[in-house]
Amino acid sequence: MNTTGPARRVTIVAARHREAVALVAAEGSGAELSVLCVEEDGKDGRAALDRALAEAERRGCRVMGPPRTVGGENGGGHAALLRELRALNPQRVRLADPDPVHVSYDGERDVPVHDEPAENADAALAGLAAAGELERESGTPVFVDCQRAGADGRSGTAAQPRYPHPAHWLTEGFDGRLSAFLPSAAGVVRWTQREPGGTAWRGPELLPGPRLMPGLRVVRDAHGFPHLFGLRRTPLKGGGDDIAVVRATQYRTGHPLTPWHSLGGPNPGSGRKSREVGFPAAGFDGVGGLFVFVRNFGHSVSYRHQGADGVWTPWQHLRGVRVADELVTVTTAGGEVELFARARDSAAVLRWYRSGPDGAWTEDRAVQFSPRPGSMAAGPEPGTVLFRDSRTNEPCVWWPGATGPVPLGGADDGAGLVTGVRGVEADGWSYSLLVRSGPGRACAVGVHAEGRADAGVWWNALPVDSAVMPAVVRDRTGTVTLATLVAGFRLRLSHRASPSDGFEFGHWYTV
Template identity: 85%
Template sequence: MSAMGPAQRVTIVAARHREAVALVAAEGAGAEIGVLCVEEDGKDGRAALDRALADAERRGCKVVGSPRTVGTQDGGDALLRELRALRPQRVRLADPDPVHVSYDKERDVPVHDEPPENADSALAALAAAREHQLESGVPVFVDCHRAGADGQPGTAPQPRYPHPAHWLTEGFDGRLSAFLPSAAGVVRWTQREPGGAAWQGPELLPGPRLMPGLRVVRDAHGFPHLFALRRTPLKGGGEDVAVVRATQYRTGHPLTPWHSLGSPNPGHQHRSREVGFPTAAFDAAGGLFVFVRNFGHSVSYRHQGADGVWTPWQHLSGVRVADELVTVTTAGGGVELFARARDSAAVLRWYRSGPDGAWTEDRSVPFSPRPGSLAAGPEPGTVLFRDARTNEPCVWWPGATGPVPLGGADDGAGPVTGVRGVEADGWSYSLLVRSGPGGACAVGVYAEGRADAGVWWNALAADSAVMPAVVRDRAGVVTLATLVAGSQLGLSHRESPSDGFDFDIWHTA
């Protein structure tokens, strides 16, 4: 049980019992797990799921009832009825848009190494979760898991949509906003007054049919820009998945309409479904770069100049990449891209020699990250990751001979993020935040620019159902945010704006 409340209720939906095994294994201690299977399975599949559930109970989960088999013959109503009864705060699914392993040119269709009913079941469950959230008014958060990590067999299933990292952000007026993706769209919490303790939310923001992922990028003026993927039906059958963007110009007020940026493979009922999740960054001139992995497993991007004009999608040639891209803005104001390789443990970097220079691919990046752990560092041009062998958080920047270990090698997972410019005793520090063992929130501190001098880590008494977030506002106040049981926003503040790194007790918004 979390220090913030009762155990989180998790419902796992899979095509058959055997497909639910990996999803059960990915669940951390303390959750209440219910399992729904769309189709009946054979004896071996049922036995494998029983063993996985028994293992989950041994590591501290509570299994709610026996796995139930439901069908989709009634248009998904059976799934919706089960979700109404289970009332999950979180739903775990397979990948609704799995990555192809080859292509059948004669039939013009991609070839996958898993049965199509896995994706069909995920889409049916996602539709039921959306409907349940709209009925109940309570956020339902969704994790879609790939069948395996790109190019690294045997590793744990990776998310189809990356964990939101910088989902807590300061607006133009100094108030904070928290944005998270849910089954029915983006939910938002809003601070009522700058630096105040009162918040409103969660509020479901109007918008199109988004997939359950979100990227939040703040521009130089303090406006948060939201990037996601939107699914729409095609006239000739199938569905198209496109990158979309919306902006919040007034804290607590409606977003702009979601604007489609399209995709590198538009209008094709198979190819467009595999567009990767977008990453984005602004350069010093106010230009915006948006990057995605395309159907061919390389990188495509669009650029919006400071005048608002967009380029078409353009292609970066080079090594094939996994769907794990990270942008960083350098000290000089340029944008660089990091991507985990698809067929090896390497990382690729793209950079430009100047604002109008051509993109150069750098294959000499000297580290191998654990899948799902790449993130932009708090200092310009730096990238954070977990070491593929040790799981230890590390930082690297171009020009460094090797990564700098940050300590804290534990059974935590996911990216590490942070903020810079945290003042204490006349010195400036960078503050990191990550998920620790069992989902606990951990905070680390080091002298800005001197990660090699050592990091001091402290675990905080709260578990986070998502990657914890941190922000330093214009007044110097540092705020941590988590998502706690009951789909509530958990918050903690640094006790002193200029002395020490102690945080006050957690409270819910």
């Protein structure tokens, strides 16, 4: 989805003018847009960017002056880029993919081949470093979007973010208090509820994550502890960078996380291969085991498993169809973790499942839905997947054994994920409550009888926009809380007006 929303000040950092064109085109309406180029470009590149900026103004952006070239100015490089970012004070920085996917492999030289200029990745890493430094020195969050290049073999598909924002970024802790986690240029930003059910919060607070890339996955275990997953970049002694999957856990709400523990990666030790590791997906099974999945360098799936005894397996590989960097885990009613992945070179979805805790993984190629890229998420009911249909954009749900996807209504020009919670009680019945982004980053809530999405969904617009995907949580008392992110990096929240009657939400408050 376009995650700019009410966070208006957006700065694009690109290698040259021509490389900024696609980044400008990806920006939605309403942004105050500025462009920084690391190198000067020729006449054609400058003209192409001028046209892209004029088109951005026509769709509702405000262009804040002409593009500036920073690479050759006083101080050059990082210092010049940081000076410009200080002056612009962006709320969001948009970059190219710092680790583009290879298109072939040169076996003779033993190196991957890319169709993206190396300068694009260099500029993205420079922009990310400068944005992180700006956030640390200012104390104000800076959010980053990296637009993936060449991630999907299908023609006509829109570029997707390299690092996803979390779907379930609002979560309940062990003590009943809520926490909100979002990735930023300098690590992870957290807001903490002061008392269970209360409207007083603390934050935003930067939880340092040295060399973390700007994406996040939040998964809650059966005990109520949130686990955070991401990617961390580490320089290699021989040159280049290694990227590893990392994990941290919040055992006490509002207190420091555990250290970020490295799980390594499926292609360790190779700065050329490990940097293409996909973003991790993770899920807990019914006995407390943890599975972590990633797309590997060869575009298949690799995983590690931590048993309930805390012992990790090494990285193992699931053979099968090549997949895109879009993996989703679900946990079934029987407590088994299943994996869904969008195929790289077709509109298909692949599913992997096991016959039992010790069973072998089976690949299912008969999944009967085709999602829009970037729209899959675990549904609120066990074993279900939510997505937007590739043809209609309508939110849908599917589960193994269904005769086909079940449309949920709300086929508008919104984008991105649909998520939700189950067990919302009303008039003696149990309902699932869904949230999604609509046109212009508006937010909407939908409700259907639990287990009966085919009976219809009632959608209602919310009186609030959000700079990121809205989040919802149902706590142990049955209270349902909605959260959005508004201008100035402030949370805006609302609680369901009644714990047992109707689906109206009360006063919205900002923290």
